[in-house]
Structure formats: C-alpha cells, structure tokens
Amino acid sequence: MKTLFILLLFINILFSSDQIQPLTESWAPYQIENKNGLSGISIDLIKEIQKRLGNKKEIKLFPWKRAYNITLRKKGYALFLTSKSKEREKLFKWIGPIASIKVRFFKNASRKDLDIKTLEDAKKVDSIIVEGDTITFDTLKMLGFKNLDINTLANNRLNKLLENKTDLLPADEVTFIYNLKQKDLDKKILPVKMEAFFESKLYIAFNKDTSDDIIKDWKSAFEEIKADGTYDKILERY
Known part of the structure; x- marks a missing residue:
C-alpha cells in the first residue's frame, strides 16, 4: 500500500x-x-x-x-x-x-485636417502612438514608418489621442470599437477612411x-x- x-x-x-x-x-x-x-x-x-x-x-x-x-x-x-x-x-x-483581427488607424473626431486614405498619408503625420513588442508595431516598422511613439499603457495611448497629443492610434477594429462604446467614446474617436492595413x-x-x-x-x-x-x-x- x-x-x-x-x-x-x-x-x-x-x-x-x-x-x-x-x-x-x-x-x-x-x-x-x-x-x-x-x-x-x-x-x-x-x-x-x-x-x-x-x-x-x-x-x-x-x-x-x-x-x-x-x-x-x-x-x-x-x-x-x-x-x-x-x-x-x-x-x-x-x-x-x-x-x-483587422488593424486600422483611429483619430480624434475633431481632427478634420487628418484625411488618411493611404499608408503614405499616415506616414506624413507627426505622431502615431503604438505599443512596442506587438505585431502592429512590427508591421508598421516593416512598412517604413518613422513617426511611431512607443507607449506601453493602453489608457495613456487613448488619453493622448483624446487630448490630441498624438495624431493616430492603430488598433484592432472590433476590440477597439467595443472598448470605445463601453466608455461612451465612440463619437469622439473614429476610424480613418483608410481600410485595415493589417489582418492576422x-x-x-x-x-x-x-x-x-x-x-x-x-x-x-x-x-x-x-x-x-x-x-x-x-x-x-x-
């Protein structure tokens, strides 16, 4: 036993x-x-x-x-x-x-000056806020983006977009819109005209x-x- x-x-x-x-x-x-x-x-x-x-x-x-x-x-x-x-x-x-996921760019709804239809348009903005060590960051680097602002905190990234301290924020369409609706921000933050630049x-x-x-x-x-x-x-x- x-x-x-x-x-x-x-x-x-x-x-x-x-x-x-x-x-x-x-x-x-x-x-x-x-x-x-x-x-x-x-x-x-x-x-x-x-x-x-x-x-x-x-x-x-x-x-x-x-x-x-x-x-x-x-x-x-x-x-x-x-x-x-x-x-x-x-x-x-x-x-x-x-x-x-389908990743696309989002902007502050007040930014009427940002008419992003192509990757080249996005490359010309001053700042795109993104999280490092992510597939989105890797993809943008591979595509030749030089205007990336690396920020690890999701709330910081969103707040900077709301405060117009950055121009664009790349995010998965489904999850980001879901989160915006939960925070009643879906009228303040909008996707740009350009379709998803990355699918995975x-x-x-x-x-x-x-x-x-x-x-x-x-x-x-x-x-x-x-x-x-x-x-x-x-x-x-x-």
Missing part, C-alpha cells in the same frame, strides 16, 4: 509539472477583467481546454510585454491571443487560429521548449471543442 501511495504521488507530481500556465492580457471582448474575475471569448475557450485536460492552473493576466517575455523565456507557459508573424514563428509553438489570425503561443506531447494534447482538445459545437456556443455568449 505504501509503495502504491508513493507511486501515485510521483505520478501526480509529474503530471503537475507538465501543466501549462496560461498567460494573457486585458483585451475585450476576448479577455475581460471584472470584479468577478476573468471572462471573454478566449478566456472561456482556454478554461474549456483546461477542463478537458485536467489543467488546474489559474489564468494569469499581465501587461502584454511582460506576458510575452515570460512565455518567450520560461518553459511551461503559454500566451493567448498572439499573432504569428515570420519573426515570431520560430520563437514559439502554436495552436490555432483561435480568432482574427490569433493563436495560443507556447514556449518553444514545450514538449510536443503537450502541444498535441492542447491541439486535440481545441479541435474537439470546435467539432462538438462548444466553440460556437462560446462565441454566442459575447
């Missing part, structure tokens, strides 16, 4: 050591932080995957840059939702796509040293969730 107990304890410790710690950022309607905890499309999805795999790790919410760097450097971590670029592809292991699918990114068996388990659980209709039910909630 004692030998059996020790064996079961060892198996439990081994299993726990393989449990992935999911990290994310606040990003409605995918990841919503409120007084009751975390909710949202991707939160519910990750929790469903965890339930099916027996993963009991509590999802942790951090600023994007911190969550990205932790997942990049430490085995046992996964970050969602994450765009997969050519630069990032070899840095992580991936599952998805989970969702997709979103994934779960795992530290590159994560075992292939773990990736296979997470992938299988995600595919089951899509196949049995659970994923569609999650979308319907939001």
